[in-house]
Amino acid sequence: MKARVLIMAIMVAFTSFANAQKQQKVENVEPEKKMEIRANKMADRLLLDESKAKKFVPLYKEYLEAMAECRPELVCGENLTDSQIEDNLEAMLDAREKELDVDRKYYKKFAKILNAKQLEVLFGCKAKFGKRPMGHGKGMRGSR
Numbered sequence: 001m002k003a004r005v006l007i008m009a010i011m012v013a014f015t016s017f018a019n020a021q022k023q024q025k026v027e028n029v030e031p032e033k034k035m036e037i038r039a040n041k042m043a044d045r046l047l048l049d050e051s052k053a054k055k056f057v058p059l060y061k062e063y064l065e066a067m068a069e070c071r072p073e074l075v076c077g078e079n080l081t082d083s084q085i086e087d088n089l090e091a092m093l094d095a096r097e098k099e100l101d102v103d104r105k106y107y108k109k110f111a112k113i114l115n116a117k118q119l120e121v122l123f124g125c126k127a128k129f130g131k132r133p134m135g136h137g138k139g140m141r142g143s144r
Contacts (some may be wrong), residue, residue, distance in 0.1 A: 039056075043060070046114065048118075056114070063110075067099060073091070
C-alpha cells in the first residue's frame with residue numbers, strides 16, 4: 001500500500017515537473033519564432049507541398065503581423081467609467097473593421113496560392129480558434 005502511494009506521488013511530481021518545463025520552453029520563445037512555428041503548423045494543417053509552403057509561410061506571417069496591428073489598446077480594470085467603457089467599445093469596433101479589411105486584402109493574396117477548401121480551413125480556423133481581441137471565444141459563450 002505504501003509503495004503504491006509512493007509511486008503515485010513520484011508520478012505526480014514527475015508529471016508536474018515535465019509540464020512546468022514545457023510551459024517554460026513556450027514562454028521563452030521569441031515572438032518571431034512563435035510566429036514561424038504558427039505559420040508552419042498552418043502550412044501543415046493545409047497539407048501544402050514544399051513549393052506552396054515556401055510561398056504561404058512568409059505571406060501568413062505578414063498576415064499575422066497585420067492582424068496583430070489591429071488589436072486595440074484598451075483601458076482595463078474593474079471600476080471603469082462610462083466614458084472608458086465607451087472608448088473601449090469604440091476601439092473594439094474599429095479593430096473589427098480593420099481586421100475585416102486585413103482579411104479581405106489577404107484573402108486575395110492567399111487565393112493565388114491556396115484552393116477553396118484550403119481557404120476555408122485558413123479563414124474558418126481563424127474564426128474558430130484565433131485569438132480575437134473582442135472577447136470572442138470559449139469564455140464568452142458560457143456567460144451569455
